[in-house]
Amino acid sequence: MRHIITASLLFLLAWSSVVPSHAAPAPVPAEAASEWEVEKIVLYRDNGKGEAGDETSWFYPADHVHHILVRFKSLKIGPLKPVAKFISVNTAAGRNLLIAESPSETALVGNEYKGSLTLERDFPVGYYRFELEINGKPVTAINYCVMDKPADFKIYEYSLHLPDKDGELGEEVKAFTPENRHLYLSVRTSGIVPGTRLKWTWRALETEKGPGEITSAEGRLQEVGIFNLSPDLRLENPLPIGSYSLEMYLDDSPIASFPFGIVK
Numbered sequence: 563m564r565h566i567i568t569a570s571l572l573f574l575l576a577w578s579s580v581v582p583s584h585a586a587p588a589p590v591p592a593e594a595a596s597e598w599e600v601e602k603i604v605l606y607r608d609n610g611k612g613e614a615g616d617e618t619s620w621f622y623p624a625d626h627v628h629h630i631l632v633r634f635k636s637l638k639i640g641p642l643k644p645v646a647k648f649i650s651v652n653t654a655a656g657r658n659l660l661i662a663e664s665p666s667e668t669a670l671v672g673n674e675y676k677g678s679l680t681l682e683r684d685f686p687v688g689y690y691r692f693e694l695e696i697n698g699k700p701v702t703a704i705n706y707c708v709m710d711k712p713a714d715f716k717i718y719e720y721s722l723h724l725p726d727k728d729g730e731l732g733e734e735v736k737a738f739t740p741e742n743r744h745l746y747l748s749v750r751t752s753g754i755v756p757g758t759r760l761k762w763t764w765r766a767l768e769t770e771k772g773p774g775e776i777t778s779a780e781g782r783l784q785e786v787g788i789f790n791l792s793p794d795l796r797l798e799n800p801l802p803i804g805s806y807s808l809e810m811y812l813d814d815s816p817i818a819s820f821p822f823g824i825v826k
Contacts, residue, residue: 598634598696598699598701598702599634599635599636600632600633600634600635600701600702601633601634601635601673602631602632602633603630603631603632603633603692603702603704604617604630604631604633605617605618605619605620605621605628605629605630605704605706606618606629606630606631607621607625607627607629608625608626608627608629608678612627613629614629614631614676614678615629619706620706620707620708620709621685621706621707621708621709622708622709622710622711623684623685623686623687623708623710624684625685625708626680626681626682626683626684626685627678627679627680628648628678628679628680628685628690628706629676629677629678630646630676630677630678630679630692630704631674631675631676632674632675632694632701632702633673633674634673634674634675635673636673637672637673641697642696642697643665643696643697643698644665644675644694644695644696645663645664645665645694645695645696646662646663646664646675646677646692646693646694647660647662647663647664647692647693647694647695648660648661648662648663648679648690648691648692649661649690649691649692649693650686650688650689650690651688651689651690651691651705652688652689652789652790653685653686653687653688653689653690653708654686654687654688654718654750655686655688661679661690662679664677675694677692677694679692685708686708687707687708687709687710687716687718687752687789688707688708688752688789689705689706689707689789690705690706690707690708691703691704691705691706692704692706707789709752709753709789710752710753711753714752714753715751715752715753715754716751716752716753717749717750717751717817717818718750718751718752719750720747720748720749720750720820721734721747721748722734722735722736722737722738722745722746722747722748722822723735723746723747723748723792724738724742724744724745724746725744725746725794729744731746731748731792731794732746734748737822737823737824737825738801738822738823738824738825739824739825739826740800740801740802740803740824740826741800742797743796743797743798743800744794744795744796744797745794745795745797745822746792746793746794747792747793747794747808747820747822748790748791748792749790749791749792749793749810749818749820750789750790751789751790751791752789754783754812755783756783756784757782757783757784758782758783758812758813759780759781759782759783759812759813759814760780760781760782760783760791760810760811760812761778761779761780761810761811761812761814762778762779762780762793762808762809762810762811763775763777763778763808763809763811764776764777764778764795764806764807764808764809765806765807765808765809766801766802766804766805766806767804767805767806767807767821768804768805769801769802769803769804769805769806769824770802770803770804771802776795776806777795779793780811793808800824801824802824803824803825803826804823804824805821805822805823806821806822806823806824807819807820807821807822808820808822
């Protein structure tokens with residue numbers, strides 16, 4: 563006989579799980595923003611000859627060169643020392659890692675800065691940030707992502723987390739306890755196509771009150787380059803001790819099951 567434990571527990575599921583976890587660029591100080599008014603900042607794929615090719619908002623791992631152009635609204639004259647930084651914000655290689663820093667006294671031509679980042683091997687998937695400083699002042703920044711092609715969809719890893727003081731994804735843990743009433747899983751993926759319908763199903767496996775589906779939620783992914791998915795489960799009453807899983811479906815097809823436990 564199937565036992566559905568939702569009969570004795572009330573679950574409040576927050577569908578905030580499809581927001582990618584990448585930090586916004588640091589704000590540019592007002593005096594720098596007024597001095598260096600940016601008209602646009604654009605990313606380009608390489609054209610195969612070491613030059614900027616097609617405009618893009620993301621790259622594939624095999625794009626070994628990332629080109630960037632920053633255009634200012636006015637021409638700047640005088641000694642200029644631009645410094646470009648490329649940062650791994652949240653990638654398969656790690657978080658908040660400085661990849662390259664390129665000081666130059668010649669990269670600013672007229673009212674444009676042109677720079678590039680080259681890696682001989684494939685780029686780790688995830689979120690990156692380009693930052694530009696001129697004469698020691700931050701001028702502009704942009705976040706972008708490196709994602710697998712849809713045919714190369716991957717799941718890299720998952721982890722269990724408790725919420726931070728603001729209720730967002732916080733401390734990583736090995737298991738949950740009955741005292742935990744807000745549970746997070748972080749699932750690292752790449753290559754999900756925008757418009758895909760994502761469904762999560764929380765399921766009890768072997769518990770003190772038996773197996774059964776707890777609850778589920780679904781929604782469509784809108785953003786290109788989804789990388790970190792963070793489904794969370796809010797509980798009014800504690801979960802019984804035992805083993806559980808979170809099932810992932812894309813367009814109704816089962817993709818993966820992520821086990822976790824509730825321990826004393």
